[in-house]
Amino acid sequence: MGQEAESKFQAEARERKVGLMVVMAGVMAISFDALLIRLADTFTWNVVFWRGLFTFLSLAVVLYGSKRGRPFGVFAQFPKVAWASAFLFGTGGLFFVSSVMFTSVANTVVIISSAPLFAALFTRIFGIERIPWRTWMAICLALCGVFLVFAGSLGQGALIGDCIAVLAACNAGGNLTMLRRHPQLGRMPLVCIGGLIMAVMVWPLADPLQVSPQGFFYLGIMGLVQMPLALFLIAQSTRYLPSPEVSLFLIVETVLSPIWVWCVLGEVPPGMTYVGGSLIVLTLILHSWMGMREVKRLRRVALAKA
Numbered sequence: 001m002g003q004e005a006e007s008k009f010q011a012e013a014r015e016r017k018v019g020l021m022v023v024m025a026g027v028m029a030i031s032f033d034a035l036l037i038r039l040a041d042t043f044t045w046n047v048v049f050w051r052g053l054f055t056f057l058s059l060a061v062v063l064y065g066s067k068r069g070r071p072f073g074v075f076a077q078f079p080k081v082a083w084a085s086a087f088l089f090g091t092g093g094l095f096f097v098s099s100v101m102f103t104s105v106a107n108t109v110v111i112i113s114s115a116p117l118f119a120a121l122f123t124r125i126f127g128i129e130r131i132p133w134r135t136w137m138a139i140c141l142a143l144c145g146v147f148l149v150f151a152g153s154l155g156q157g158a159l160i161g162d163c164i165a166v167l168a169a170c171n172a173g174g175n176l177t178m179l180r181r182h183p184q185l186g187r188m189p190l191v192c193i194g195g196l197i198m199a200v201m202v203w204p205l206a207d208p209l210q211v212s213p214q215g216f217f218y219l220g221i222m223g224l225v226q227m228p229l230a231l232f233l234i235a236q237s238t239r240y241l242p243s244p245e246v247s248l249f250l251i252v253e254t255v256l257s258p259i260w261v262w263c264v265l266g267e268v269p270p271g272m273t274y275v276g277g278s279l280i281v282l283t284l285i286l287h288s289w290m291g292m293r294e295v296k297r298l299r300r301v302a303l304a305k306a
Contacts, residue, residue, distance in 0.1 A: 019240025023249045026233030029226055031256035034105040036222040037097055038265055040215045044101045045206040047219065048094050052198030054223020055093075059192035059232075074186045075193070081182050082190060088175035089194025089231065094201060095168035103161025106258035106269030107149050110277045111165035113254045114139075114146045116245075118173025123180070123242070132294070135245070138287040141279060148276030176246050179238040187235035191228060245291070255281055 040047055063071035075082045099108040117139045120131050150162055179185065211219065237246050254277050261267045 015240050019237050019246075020249075022233050023237035023241065023246055024252070026230050026237060027249055027252045028256070029233065030230035031253045032226055032260055033096070033222065033230070034100050034108065034257045035260040035264055036218050036226065037100050038105070038261060038267075039218040040211070040222070042211045042215050042219075043207075044098055045202045046208060046211055046215075047101075048097045048202045049199050049206040049208050050211070050216075050219040051093060051097065051223045051227060052090065052195040052200075052202075054220060055195030055228050055231075056192055056199065058224040059188055059195065059228045062228075063188060063192060072189050072193070074189050078182065078185060081178065082185060083193075085175055085178050085185065086190045086193040087197055088171055088178070089191055090197030090201065092168060092171040092175065093194070093198045093227070095164050095171055099161045099164040099168060101161070102164065103159075104258075104269045104273065105261045105267060106254075106273045106277065107162055108165045108168075109254045109257045110149045110273060110280060111146050111162055112169045112172065113280050114142055114166070115169040115172040115176070117143060118170045119177050119246075120173075122174050122177040131242075134287055134290045134294070138283050141283040145276035145278075145280035145283070148272050148279065149270075151272050176235075176238055179235055180242060180246075183239045188232050191231045191235060194231075195223070195228075249284070252281075252284070 037047055040050075060071075070076075075086075096108065096112070099111075116135070120135060120139055124131055146166075150159075179187070179190075234246065237249075258267075258269055258273075258277075
């Protein structure tokens with residue numbers, strides 16, 4: 001019995017390590033997103049259109065090149081859930097780009113880091129799994145950080161972008177929760193169709209050919225490599241970790257994304273963004289540390305009972 005319990009915890013520990021590596025790789029990749037949007041130097045709908053179309057094309061090539069039967073069969077097997085998740089991937093990209101265009105990059109990524117609130121709420125509403133008290137505490141502290149960012153935007157004409165970022169956070173939390181509840185769904189087809197949905201939604205508003213060669217270069221990197229890879233890895237991590245925890249790791253982007261933009265373009269965020277961002281990042285570190293302690297405690301208790 002003791003060996004069985006030990007094996008179970010070892011398997012859970014390995015699964016958690018895989019999940020942590022996958023989500024960190026995805027977050028590192030997605031942290032360059034805002035910088036590439038700025039470097040593309042074209043208006044919002046063009047960025048959304050090419051980002052979505054390139055994402056669709058690149059992942060479609062990968063899916064058909066893998067020769068694994070029906071690459072989009074998930075939409076026939078689980079039509080409601082698959083189309084809902086793909087739609088959320090599409091609208092999530094639309095919200096993110098729009099927010100970056102109307103407010104500072106730091107504000108956008110800090111506010112989107114509140115996604116754990118929505119992930120936890122949806123997880124609780126649908127009864128997917130119990131949310132520990134430390135996660136609720138982390139969510140409350142993260143929200144305080146978001147409010148500080150909003151306070152710093154007052155009078156600077158950035159509130160529209162901040163509000164769109166809240167929609168992006170709600171979108172991300174809901175999608176991660178849906179993916180956590182349905183681990184059997186193939187993630188890559190969802191991200192692929194999400195890109196197509198994104199492009200179709202803004203097609204009437206875009207002027208796709210009014211982009212400079214340099215802009216196409218950065219849009220190509222973003223849509224063909226960076227975004228498909230990042231979204232796939234983050235979605236894949238929900239196979240191993242609860243959606244609120246995955247959402248919390250997205251807070252790492254809060255640190256990295258503004259740093260890349262500051263280093264390359266010299267964009268300096270409002271002072272309150274530093275205060276709110278620091279609170280959120282410290283919350284993530286504390287939450288992760290408490291989570292590791294809890295796993296070790298449960299392991300000791302289970303071994304003692306065995």
